[in-house]
Amino acid sequence: MEDNNGNDQPRITSLSPKQRRIIGVLVEKGLTTPAGYPLTLKVVVTGCNQTSNRQPVVGYSEDEALDALNELRELGLAAVVHTDSGRSERYRHYMRKRFDFTEPQLAILIELLLRDRQTLGNLRSRASRMVAIDSLDQLRQEVTGLIEQRFVCADGPLERRGIEVDHNLYGESEKRRQQLRSNEPQAAPTGSSSPTVATPQPDDTGVCRGPRRRSRGRASDVF
Numbered sequence: 001m002e003d004n005n006g007n008d009q010p011r012i013t014s015l016s017p018k019q020r021r022i023i024g025v026l027v028e029k030g031l032t033t034p035a036g037y038p039l040t041l042k043v044v045v046t047g048c049n050q051t052s053n054r055q056p057v058v059g060y061s062e063d064e065a066l067d068a069l070n071e072l073r074e075l076g077l078a079a080v081v082h083t084d085s086g087r088s089e090r091y092r093h094y095m096r097k098r099f100d101f102t103e104p105q106l107a108i109l110i111e112l113l114l115r116d117r118q119t120l121g122n123l124r125s126r127a128s129r130m131v132a133i134d135s136l137d138q139l140r141q142e143v144t145g146l147i148e149q150r151f152v153c154a155d156g157p158l159e160r161r162g163i164e165v166d167h168n169l170y171g172e173s174e175k176r177r178q179q180l181r182s183n184e185p186q187a188a189p190t191g192s193s194s195p196t197v198a199t200p201q202p203d204d205t206g207v208c209r210g211p212r213r214r215s216r217g218r219a220s221d222v223f
Contacts, residue, residue: 038090
């Protein structure tokens with residue numbers, strides 16, 4: 001038995017970092033290890049905090065994960081499944097009910113939620129762990145559909161070499177912080193005559209604004 005919040009709810013345009021990580025884990029594990037799905041809270045936390053295929057690396061507690069799961073339930077993105085044994089509650093996602101994605105589009109978006117911005121080549125390789133994506137041409141077609149729905153943005157034409165894409169589900173506070181950082185000049189490398197700026201951000205036109213970023217390491221307190 002499971003709870004069902006239905007899908008008669010407003011369009012989702014942003015998710016918090018914890019919400020993004022947890023919904024990413026629920027979908028990823030459901031596709032890659034279906035025998036263990038739906039997931040217990042302990043498995044959700046382990047999936048959130050693992051170091052492989054995660055950027056940034058986080059250290060969520062069970063209480064933090066449970067709070068975010070409850071928020072996802074309110075959004076109609078997750079549900080509790082009560083097993084026959086009654087030993088522990090399990091959690092599943094409702095992404096297919098809330099969004100009209102193809103299976104490759106679902107895998108692409110989830111990969112971006114788990115790792116943020118990345119190149120098309122890396123995205124295809126990583127998303128193909130969940131759903132087969134046979135070629136870069138197929139990837140571009142699926143990404144184009146996500147851009148048209150404003151769930152994904154790109155920093156240039158998808159046909160161009162080295163283009164990166166990112167999800168467009170950042171919250172307003174994250175976008176404001178990114179804007180401020182992108183407007184702050186950083187120290188230029190020795191021998192360089194111009195300062196560099198950091199942290200791009202997506203807008204609602206399908207274009208990721210600002211220079212590319214390479215975030216590394218453990219998440220800050222905002223996560």
